[in-house]
Amino acid sequence: MNTIRRLLAVAATATLSTAACAQDSVVLKVHHFLPAGSYAQQQFIQPWCDKIAKDSAGKLKCQIYPSMQLGGTPGQLVDQVKDGVADVVWTLSGYTAGRFPLMEVFELPFMMQSPEATSKALWEYVNTYAMAEFKDVKPIALHVHGDGVFHMRDKPVRSMADLKGLKVRAPTRQTNKFLAALGATPVAMPVPQVSEALSKGVIDGAVVPYEVVPSVKIQEIVKYHSETDPAEPAFYTSTFMFVMNKDKYASLSPELKKVVDANSGLALSGQIGKVFLAADAEGKKLTAKNTTNVIPAAELANWKKAGQPLVDGWIADVSAKGANGKQLYDAARALIAKHQAAQ
Known part of the structure; x- marks a missing residue:
């Protein structure tokens, strides 16, 4: 009887040990x-x-x-x-x-x-x-x-005037608001829908970073890629x-x-x-056969003026909900500058 009890005890210990190992995985x-x-x-x-x-x-x-x-x-x-x-x-x-x-x-x-x-x-x-x-x-x-880039089907973006009336995809509500301020008709959609929307002409272009290019094969659908001056902060x-x-x-x-x-x-x-x-950098290589242009800093100065109401609106909106919008905006910019200086 003692032998049986010992065997049962050993078996129980082994079972508990196995369960513990399973939980550890x-x-x-x-x-x-x-x-x-x-x-x-x-x-x-x-x-x-x-x-x-x-x-x-x-x-x-x-x-x-x-x-x-x-x-x-x-x-x-x-x-x-x-x-x-x-x-x-x-x-x-x-x-x-x-x-x-x-x-x-x-x-x-x-x-x-x-x-x-x-x-x-x-x-x-x-x-x-x-x-x-x-x-x-x-x-x-x-x-x-990284920097957002315009990927356009039929014509490049060189100025705000080029965006007037065009349907352009964007990922977030702030970017959609900014595109509207620039004269475009913003269309909100997640990345996986971009290829089909471009192919069918539902949109005239999309803003995504080059990193996304291979995932949606955007280089096969559009002809033009418009970047902003690399010395300037990204437009989004x-x-x-x-x-x-x-x-x-x-x-x-x-x-x-x-x-x-x-x-x-x-x-x-x-x-x-x-x-x-x-x-x-890797995604951009795939667009080599297409046409790429850079929107200069002088033109982006106009874009910054067009975007300022968005900044003011965000500050007002979060302040209305009990936060200090101006303090948060300034803190975000200060933190960006701090980590930029530390690189």
Whole structure:
């Protein structure tokens, strides 16, 4: 009888040990809206997954679901990670218009010049002033992309006059407002819809960074690419979030939480910005057969005047909701300048 009890005890211990090991092995469902071959997945999401797997000795792994393979639309990604449909998502804050109003300051005209510095500034700004907007998720990284570029079907953009009456896609409500101020007819849509909309003539052009070009094969659909003077801040950028389900993070062992924490934050945000800048250079190579022009600083001075009401409007809107809009705007610009100087 004692022998049997000992054997049962050993078996029970082995079962508990096996269960503990199984709990130590965690697979994160990572969901995003671009194809698996996109620069975002290849140069940022997959490397992050590889890093946490290495740092956790294989206990923390990812299953990546590109191109909205878990269902839904890009605008639903934030709710998907909040509700646990996905464990981690990467998306634009602008795909859920109005949900991140304080963060939106970085999407105002002519805020960003260096994606790396501005991404670091964005992380610091949100953690200082806007964490209430992220109360439902755990931020891993926040970042921006490189300079926005006009990709046009039939004619280049050299001045505000060239935009008059044209239907141009933009990603966020601030960029849509800015295009309207410049004389265009803005059309809001996520990146995956851009190719079809251009091909069918639903839109005359789109503003996206060069990094997006291979994902939607935009170089095969348009003839012209219009950049802004590289010495000037970008006429627009978008803010992105790489965020985790709070309950999933809470369920991790202290050891695995440390791995996630060590691969989150300001340095990662800046690194992603740097990756997106490098991806712009690669994407631009694909447009070589088309015609590219640069909109000069003298013309952009007119654009800045046209965009100032957007800045004033954002300050007024957030102030009406109880925040100090001018203080937040100044803080965002100061943080960008600080991280730019530190590069």
